[in-house]
Amino acid sequence: MSQQNTKKIALVTGGGSGIGRSICLRLAKRDIHIMVVDLNLDAANLVKDEILRDSGSADAYAVDVANHQQVHELFNTITKHYPIDILVNNAGIAHIGNIENTTEADLDRLYNINVKGVYNCIHAAIESMKSRKSGVIINLASVASSVGIAHRFAYSMTKGAVLTMTYSVAKDYINDGIRCNCIAPGRVHTPFVDNFLAQSYPDNQAEMFEKLSKSQPIGRMGKPEEIAGLVEYLCSDDAAFITGSNFPIDGGFVTLNN
Template sequence: MRLNGKTCLVTGAAGGIGMAMVEAFLREGAVVVASDLDTALLSERCAGLPGGERVLVRRLDVTDPKGIAALDASLADAGVQVNVLVNNAAAITIGKLLDASLEDLRLVLGVNVEGLFNVTKAFLPGMIGRGGGTVLNMASLASVRAMRERFVYSASKAAIAMMTRSIAVDYVADGIRANCICPARVHTPFIENYLARYYPGEEKERFEALSRYQPVGRMIRPDEVAAMAVYLCSDESAMVTGGSFVIDGGVMAGDQPLPEG
């Protein structure tokens, strides 16, 4: 198993990508601290997972430094030593600059940027003190390529990509590796909710259009993102740090949609 001996803390674990990571990490032998604001939903989704005896479900608000410190202390008291940190929790708003409010900006930057800062700042010292570890951050294709009507979200994800490189450069001598994953559109519950909210009655057509954005003709599955996460969190990627790993179905190679029919 590729993650034997690893203890992985995953934020935003109740969501589509987060839960796919929890499942993949368990299959590879890791102990997983699955954290989310919605512990009821998280507990429900973790119940009955193969390897579920290695899951610790914890509530975590990434915007609350005191709560993060309390989680760190409680895990230390229980002898749980995190050596893989996955910053997956995220917020998103849709719209151009003129559509965005200051509240939108503060919400998205608060979760995506400050949240990553808060959680990493809390857990990194322990990882360094134990000889090193891995930080994996969820960025987005929007961090490397401008996307329409994603002004605030794109700004936050671009910040994450550079924060990742900075962590990699600053702490490589301490045994810390840091990378980020940059997916295009992933088929998660967010997509369904987004279509229902913004395009009621047009969900099918809009879903097909979003799928065609990737030249392969479909959206990415959460388990495909999780497979990349397993590699980046395992010792197989020991020489990989400071990277932004695109998974996009060919968008960056040339994003011409598939023809109709």
């Protein structure tokens, strides 16, 4: 992208698949230049190519969000040339288990990606945003950050941290022109769900898919495009009065599932 280009810049972590891919494609349609960031460079490049084929603008980068040095090196490289106007912290991993079957290694792995990864990216972006008195940060939390869900001990812990980090950043930088919000999806139909069902329920995938779908009061899983639509709104000037908020997008899971 030319340095003379005046497009806004959005950096999306975990942009190579699932919800992250949909966010990248959706924001690209708003004439925003997308930095597709993923641990898997091949996946990031596929999304970048998809954006370019649709006359959008994008670059792709590989980074481990859990690696503080890697993240800072990437952000420093980018901000030498372009401001990061929008940061979407979407990268994350799941884990199933209660405290008894959550190992220390499991806990560390979830923390390093889901919590430290968000910290690393905000830490790397905040100085540039603060200096320009402008910036939007969107964190992907979960319904698990607000309500108890069985066998999600480590995952819930990390998403609760994402929620409270959102509140803290919004409070600390409200006078610096930086808005920080988070989105709390319910169950969303992504390749992760399909892979989970194939591995865990190879003989009754359809039955389990239906059961998981019905756990949302609305009767189905969310679509990645629906999450992307909410991100698009929160990144836009139409949401200029919104900061420090958590947005459930869950088919009624939090408020109606009782």
